[in-house]
Amino acid sequence: MGESVKKAWQKGLDRIPQAVGEFPIEPANMALLVIDMQYYVAHPDYGVLKNYIASDPEAAQYYSDRLKIVIPNCAALLAFFREQKMRIFFGAFGASLLDGADLHPLRQARLKEVPAFTTEDFEFKVLEELKPQRDELVVPKATRSAFSGTSLDHRMRMAGIDTVVVVGTATDVCVGSTARSAWDLGYKIIMIDDATATFTEEDQIYTMRNWAAFFGKVMDTDELISTLQEKLQKR
16 A cells, blocks of 8 residues: 555654654543633624624635634544543633733734733633533633633643543634643643634644644544544543
8 A cells, every 4th residue: 555645734744853752542531621712802793703704804814714624523522522522622712801901011012903802701602512511511611722721720630631632713823822831831732633724724734743742642623533432542
């Protein structure tokens, strides 16, 4: 058989020093972490994406198309983790103070041009297709990382989690910041390429390649589910 076709993020990976070792994929202590799949940034009729489409529809097309792939893949992962009774967490961006005063000062400086939303606004809600269920913790955050200024690390450790599967948007912003924070805290991280979205293809590819070289694993949705199914069948 011939060599398998390399994915976009894998091209050039062999020219980068590999800074991390391999780790086994074990479902026992694994959690799914869904980042910012909210109306404010992942739906064309609201917030960031609505403004993006209005200001630069051509540039917004890639992100809009990407979400059409990412949302079903996030839903598939949620369905699998729920079926297997594995832990699920959500990180959701939004100011807790109504005037946005708990946001980063540089984010506050752009509130007129790029409005933020509070935890009380509709835009804060997770998309209906991915709506959290009972016993799935939603962690509000006013930061890029879901671990900064929140209790997420404590709650994951108390639940015995050591491996985190990270999905959501935007890949190189809140998803990447969350994944890096988790890595620094000692978690093993799996980034799911086709369940993450950002604003340009170049940034998506770079983030995945960088992650595979310096931090952890990059997989696709079906690949992870298939791997976990094999592990679970052997129990």
